[in-house]
Amino acid sequence: MEALNANFDLSTMFFVNALTCALSTLCFVAVARHQPHGPVRTSLAIWAGGNALLALGFVLLQLPYGPEGFPHLTLWANLTVDAGPAMGLVAANAFFGRPARENWPLGLALAIALAQIGYGLSTATHYDWVMMLLGCLTRGSMVLATARVLWRHADAEQRGPARMAAMFHLIWAGVLALRIMVLLDGDTSDAALEASSIMGLTARFMLTWVIAICLLWMIARQLNAQLIQHATRDPLTGLLNxxxxxxxxxxxxxxxxxxxxxxxxxxxxxxxxxxxxxxxxxxxxxxxxxxxxxxxxxxxxxxxxxxxxxxxxxxxxxxxxxxxxxxxxxxxxxxxxxxxxxxxxxxxxxxxxxxxxxxxxxxxxxxxxxxxxxxxxxxxxxxxxxxxxxxxxxxxxxxxxxxxxxxxxxx
Structure with a gap:
């Protein structure tokens, strides 16, 4: 942890992750603008919104906090970051045309978020291991739920990139699980918590682009299948033209x-x-x-x-x-x-x-x-x-x- 902390600064990692999420947001928006109204465009817009929330959360975490700055800023910034993976779950279900009830894991995330709000409003501590633990649990549950959707519901055309994206979501969940283990290890000093955050942010930076590329690849396969459908099928009946x-x-x-x-x-x-x-x-x-x-x-x-x-x-x-x-x-x-x-x-x-x-x-x-x-x-x-x-x-x-x-x- 100390070696990791020596090579990376927490503020720098917040900035790098905010920039990465902002760029991935622009990628999703650029692709969505050229899509007709439908599940693909809707899911792209939601994925873009989720990455935008992540970028905003990372920016907020760099602002001054406490009585001289913004009270409870860390709480609201972490909740903003937590909302990003939640929107990723909604986007995945929208892409595959799943009914709204498939977003039921959001209920679990909401319960954890309410606990996080209740605890966060009662303390002004910037780095608190309980708040970080609750945040990791929220993000981890959403990431696992998204991986499940990507793995189970992709059709033959989308299966390769979708399952690759699911595997990287599982890696992300594994990193969050490792952070939880570190937090429960007993060392709750500021240095240990900062090192844990840097570890998570480093992994998040690397996974952001990989997951975005997999999702865009999956969407490209879907669009290619639609082009083949339009070229070979009668638009009214779906039979061969x-x-x-x-x-x-x-x-x-x-x-x-x-x-x-x-x-x-x-x-x-x-x-x-x-x-x-x-x-x-x-x-x-x-x-x-x-x-x-x-x-x-x-x-x-x-x-x-x-x-x-x-x-x-x-x-x-x-x-x-x-x-x-x-x-x-x-x-x-x-x-x-x-x-x-x-x-x-x-x-x-x-x-x-x-x-x-x-x-x-x-x-x-x-x-x-x-x-x-x-x-x-x-x-x-x-x-x-x-x-x-x-x-x-x-x-x-x-x-x-x-x-x-x-x-x-x-x-």
């Missing part, structure tokens, strides 16, 4: 391939009667029914207004026909709740085709499925029709009763 599903079909090459095309029946009537908002919700409902029905290896995309395309992994005629019928049945049985009361249903017409891949084969395969879809529409809708075969009746799956869209509204 036309370009991606088309390229996937072309990539089948000379392998056997199958195509299922489906179109919502009377969709224009839905938009005209109920409005485009209900129409959009209907598209989302249909997309969810398709995604829930297909197999994991099947690809699903939205290729037009109310038209969807499925690329089944299994390309046998019977397998494709069975899958198409399952999709039709699932959509026909789904209901959409209306804001004004009642429910709305819809049906789909489906055409499918299968064959060998090859040069130009993909376009012909889609054209054959589209022709079968046209036949399903012409023959009454709400049915599955296969590409033209010598025995077309064997490839048709039809409801016993075709329900018009007007009959789909339930009071």
């Amino acid at each position: 036309r370009r991606v599903i088309w390229e996937a079909g072309l990539a089948r090459g000379n392998r056997a391939a199958a195509v299922i095309l489906l179109d919502i029946d009377h969709f224009k009537a839905i938009n005209d009667r109920w409005g485009h908002g209900v129409g959009d919700r209907m598209l989302v409902m249909v997309a969810r029914q398709i995604a829930a029905t297909v197999r994991e290896d099947d690809l699903v995309g939205r290729i037009g207004g109310e038209e969807f395309l499925v690329l089944p992994a299994a390309t046998g005629a019977e397998q494709v026909a069975t899958l198409a019928e399952r999709i039709r049945t699932a959509i026909a049985g789904a209901t959409l709740s209306l804001d004004e009361g009642g429910t709305l249903q819809c049906t789909v017409s489906i055409g499918h085709a299968q064959g060998q891949g090859g040069e130009g084969r993909w376009d012909r395969l889609v054209a054959q499925a589209d022709s079968a879809l046209y036949t399903a529409k012409r023959d009454g809708r709400n049915r599955v029709v296969a590409d033209a075969t010598p025995e077309p009746r064997a490839a048709v799956h039809q409801n016993a009763r075709v329900t018009p869209i007007a009959a789909a509204v339930r009071a």
Whole structure:
């Protein structure tokens, strides 16, 4: 401790940490300014606020205290520093979209802070080991809670940097635990307390940048995943967009391939009667029914207004026909709740085709499925029709009763 105290001055470490936290605040603010409103921007703003509070607390700890300066300044400065890790917990939960109840460790921090206030107001001592102990307990509990959130709730894209940030939070918690052990060791002289503070501030200085870099790396991975999402997914339904599903079909090459095309029946009537908002919700409902029905290896995309395309992994005629019928049945049985009361249903017409891949084969395969879809529409809708075969009746799956869209509204 004495060697550490000889090389570092407490006031200097306060200044260095204040500067470091201020710079990391500016980094978070700069990144947040270019983000749309959402969890990422909110979490960046909270992380920036937490680092700003740390910087402010370190500045306050350098001001004069006592009767000639500001009474109880050390107490309020330490509470300001303690608020920084607490905001870090809130920011981590906001980033991962966790509910507000996940911030329950703040209750523990508040209880310790109240004890710290009660004790601090009763003493004018600048360096008091009880106050320092309570501060370490507050920060340690928040740092551990933040590490837990970062470790448990990151998805595959964020997991690497998030868990690295969690590990450095654990190191920070370990340093605070070491300080607590030093404080409980029995030596509460000013020199020992100052050396303990310098040890904590030195570790905090090194960890500030490492944690900030890990968090910004995690956010960069999240933004990259969002860019990929925007480039490959339909913004309304979340299915693959036309370009991606088309390229996937072309990539089948000379392998056997199958195509299922489906179109919502009377969709224009839905938009005209109920409005485009209900129409959009209907598209989302249909997309969810398709995604829930297909197999994991099947690809699903939205290729037009109310038209969807499925690329089944299994390309046998019977397998494709069975899958198409399952999709039709699932959509026909789904209901959409209306804001004004009642429910709305819809049906789909489906055409499918299968064959060998090859040069130009993909376009012909889609054209054959589209022709079968046209036949399903012409023959009454709400049915599955296969590409033209010598025995077309064997490839048709039809409801016993075709329900018009007007009959789909339930009071």
